[in-house]
Amino acid sequence: MSETLLVLLAGVVAGMLNSVGGGGTFVALPALVAVGLPPVTANAASTIALVPGAVASAWVYRRELAPVGPASTPTLTLVSVVGGGLGALLVLALPSASFEAAVPWLLAFATLVLAFGRHLSRWVAGALGRPLGMSARAVLASQFLLALYGGYFGGAVGIMMFAVWSIGLGLDPSTGNPMRVAQLAAVYLSATAFFLIASDALATPLILAGMLAGAVAGGFTGAHVARRLPDRVLRAVILTIAVTMTVLYFVRG
Template sequence: MSETLPALPALPVMPALPVLLVLCAGVVAGMLNSVGGGGTFVALPALVAAGLAPVTANAASTIALVPGAVASAWVYRREITPLGPASTKALTALSVLGGALGAVLVLLLPSASFEAAVPWLLAFATLVLAFGRRLATRLGEALGRPLGMSGRAVLIGQFVLALYGGYFGGAVGIMMFALWSVGLGLDTSTGNPMRVAQLAAVYLSATVLFLFASDALDTPLILAAMLTGAVAGGFTGAHVARRLPERVLRGTILTIAVTMTVLYFVRG
């Protein structure tokens, strides 16, 4: 009489469609971040659609977008120039600190109230990016002196944006452009290498905390798909962006900003 062996438990298999969706979203998110920002608005919904809880998806998107941001920064490494009177080392240090503190807030505070303000923050940043430099010039002419931010003001502004970037991160690159455009008169093609580098600093410090304190690693296949796509998109997008003329790059970034603003208001 033959003995029947007990059936082995089935191994969990991740459906191919969510993985493919997340991979494609990662490519788009990486490219957006390398060109002008807004990658989180693509990565986060894709991860939620793949079954992750919103807080977990927020942590996972930050972790996954780090290598893509680093790849973009590597492409731009020889084109990074200081932001006016602000020290690049101090700026990067505050980006790291703000990103880490923002990640702590994610783990400690409810995100609903802050997410409700995000569409308005994004809309404000888009308007500033579109019209702020022109308004600052007109106001400076009326006052008889050019408007500009001191090195301390730039550093304070960067810390606040890094804090937001570590907490949520949606369109933080667009907000950086808006701040630098008005406060320093910086054009988008000159500022993009520094923006990419600071974005990498913010994401990197937040990622260290998320890796140890969140459950983002519970879905390694989804995370790996997003990460792979973001690296490919970030590297490719940076090569494309650095060859675009100033007017085309600025128009592209404004188009991304307007689109993300509208989509976020519709979504929310």
Template sequence: MSELLIVLLAGAAAGVLNAVGGGGKFVALPALVAVGLPPVTANASSTIALVPGAVVSASVYRRELTPVGGASTTALTTISMAGSGVGAGLMLALPAASFEAAVPWLLAFATLLLAFGRRLSRALSTALGRPVGMSARAVLIGQFFLGIYGGYFGGAVGIMMLAVWSVGLGLDAAVSNPMRVTQLAAIYLSATVLLLITSDALGSPLVLATMLVGAAAGGFGGAHLARRLPAWLLRGALLTTAAITTVLYFLRS
């Protein structure tokens, strides 16, 4: 019972983090390893378990979606799911440890972009004498690779999304947070379809179900909390979450 309580609380915390700023998998994955799941199984199980929380959060935000460049929500979601499917296949074929070493550095870079991306975008616009902006095709290509990373490992993929959109399009992190949550749900959902069929995540159904419940509750509560935060405070929460997640990944590695 104590192990299930740990899993439940970790799921709830992961759901809240993903709704507010990202990095929920950093909480979910170690919790599953701590209760005895092998690392590869825990990686697959954490992806599956976080689906309900991400979907619930996305439903809360459904009326607040703003376009990302010239890419429609439908096109962006479709490409996220396609990339995630490829990434999930790679996760099953390749050892996750082969990629984990690069994750802290990717996160550090993404955090810097998230902090200074809009200023960088404005500076480039001034220097070039024209607005800087990714084309719809560039947005979709970038999202496809983000989807691959999300399906393969997924740690803080939402933070990386915000970083790319901030520099490439000058989007405000608080304004684009609903789209980040929606794309996170698409990435997790696509990967889950493959992982349920091919991985052994269902070998511990009680543990998986417990984290599912926690993540759904956390995702619902976290999304409602994020909607009520002032834009400046939500930006601060997003950046703080990104910085803390980066530090924790470095410590973990």
């Protein structure tokens, strides 16, 4: 019962974090490892459990979706699905030790870009004498790499999406958050399809169900909260999550 309660609460927090600014994996994965799941199984289980929460958040945002730069929404979603599926195949086939060692540095880079991306974007635009903007091909290529990472590990992939869209397109968090949530749902759904077939995440159904229920509640609630937050507040929340996660990943080391 105590283990189920732990993963239920972790699911609520993870679902809320993903709907507001990302970072749910860092809460979900350690909670599953703490109750005895091997890291690879915990990684698969956390992805599976966070899918309904991501879908619930995307449903709340369904009328607020806006294209990311020049890339169309269907094409961007297709790229997220393909990248997420390939990332899941990689985590099932390759050792994760080397990639996990790089995660803190990836998070540190993403946090810096998120914090200073808009300032850098304005500076580059001023230097070029024209607005800075990624081409549709560049948006899709970066999204494929992010989705591949999201399917493989997923830690702070939402924060990294904000970082890329901030510096490449000058997109504000409040404007980009609905699409970020939708793309997270696409990545997680694709990865889950492979994890359900090839991993042993279903070997602990009570633990998985507890986190899944919590993530749905957290994702639905968090999305409603995020819609009402001013841009500055939302950006501060996202930056706080990013900095905290980066420090914790380095400490976890």
